[in-house]
Amino acid sequence: MMRKFLKWTGIVAAGIVALALLAILWIFIASGRELGAKHTVARGAMLTIPTDAASIVEGERLARISGCLHCHGDALGGQMVHDFPNIARFVAPNISGSLQDHDDAQLEALIRHGVKFDGTGMLFMPAEMYRHKRDEDVAKIIAYLRTVPRADGVGEQTLIRPIGRFLLAQGIFKTGPRAIETLPAPVKTFDAADPVSHGKHLVMNLCSECHAQTLEGIPMANSPPLSVAKAYSSEQFERLMRDGTGMGDRTFALMTPTSKARFSWLTAAEVDAIYAFLQARSQAAGATAIASRSRRTRVSR
Numbered sequence: 001m002m003r004k005f006l007k008w009t010g011i012v013a014a015g016i017v018a019l020a021l022l023a024i025l026w027i028f029i030a031s032g033r034e035l036g037a038k039h040t041v042a043r044g045a046m047l048t049i050p051t052d053a054a055s056i057v058e059g060e061r062l063a064r065i066s067g068c069l070h071c072h073g074d075a076l077g078g079q080m081v082h083d084f085p086n087i088a089r090f091v092a093p094n095i096s097g098s099l100q101d102h103d104d105a106q107l108e109a110l111i112r113h114g115v116k117f118d119g120t121g122m123l124f125m126p127a128e129m130y131r132h133k134r135d136e137d138v139a140k141i142i143a144y145l146r147t148v149p150r151a152d153g154v155g156e157q158t159l160i161r162p163i164g165r166f167l168l169a170q171g172i173f174k175t176g177p178r179a180i181e182t183l184p185a186p187v188k189t190f191d192a193a194d195p196v197s198h199g200k201h202l203v204m205n206l207c208s209e210c211h212a213q214t215l216e217g218i219p220m221a222n223s224p225p226l227s228v229a230k231a232y233s234s235e236q237f238e239r240l241m242r243d244g245t246g247m248g249d250r251t252f253a254l255m256t257p258t259s260k261a262r263f264s265w266l267t268a269a270e271v272d273a274i275y276a277f278l279q280a281r282s283q284a285a286g287a288t289a290i291a292s293r294s295r296r297t298r299v300s301r
């Protein structure tokens, strides 16, 4: 009797172990397929890369406000940007002095489509945000990138750990080109005479990495919906953009260093445009809420 019992528990235990091994195998195969998937980018009109000094200086400023130097370092020597235990360790590689080897189309595909030089999808670098960039701005960034001399930097590469692989296999965590497939069309054009329109383009281009494409915030990243900016006066908002100090003299774990590294390079007109858009957006949202509330009262009557 006892023998038989032991025999059956042994078989069940072996079955469970076999299933667990199969699940792990599936996670590695499915995530490996995502990591290795090659993406092609439909070719639009070719970019014209400027060579004049003013465009290169502006390209550096655009790279700064976009966060390229915040993640890849001031000399573009690369650095470890985020380590999520058991999930992944993201390393922005050393990209100094090496971009001369890649043509304009490859660099455009990298920035706006999240496709790496080997054709695989980019992880962690925010192509979902950069897809909103205008042709002329991408061209200036590329012009600047090519002038950066070789610097010493990191040697290690991005590492995806088991839970990260599981999230990739499940499609919860997506590479840049996969995430872009699911999104509405980018906001590449704006009316330069209208601060609200200019501001929308800037916010999609500079803030959506952390505050989401919907601008509603990302709870996992602890970032609030951008409607919180409604309470800010224009002076308080300018201070938040310039040195990362919020209302009530607060400093923030991520927003403060991000403002210092990126948004301190915004022009005064850009800060005003961002503020104008965020105010207009919360007013519009307020008006919709009031309208739907009065509609509801009418219906219930």
Ligand code: HEC
Binding pocket: 063, 066, 067, 068, 069, 070, 071, 072, 081, 090, 091, 092, 093, 095, 110, 111, 115, 116, 117, 118, 121, 122, 123, 124, 125, 126, 130, 141, 145, 158
């Ligand atoms: C949030 C951090 C972050 C920002 C911002 C960022 N990068 Fe990256 N970048 C990374 C990471 C991480 C990788 C490695 C990704 C991987 O291995 O999938 C990377 C990889 C690269 C590569 C190497 C691609 C390859 O095929 O080897 C280049 C070039 C690059 N980034 C340029 C840029 C430029 C230009 C910008 C600004 C427009 C930028 N990065 C902004 C984090 C960032």
Ligand code: HEC
Binding pocket: 203, 206, 207, 208, 209, 210, 211, 221, 222, 223, 224, 226, 228, 229, 240, 246, 247, 252, 253, 254, 255, 256, 258, 263, 274
């Ligand atoms: C790299 C990520 C990142 C980017 C890019 C970013 N933010 Fe934030 N932001 C955060 C996080 C996270 C918080 C919450 C505070 C914290 O933990 O740092 C925050 C907080 C805020 C707040 C709330 C401050 C308060 O009073 O509580 C405002 C307003 C804000 N961000 C505006 C912006 C605007 C405007 C942009 C674009 C110009 C932007 N952020 C870009 C990550 C980011």
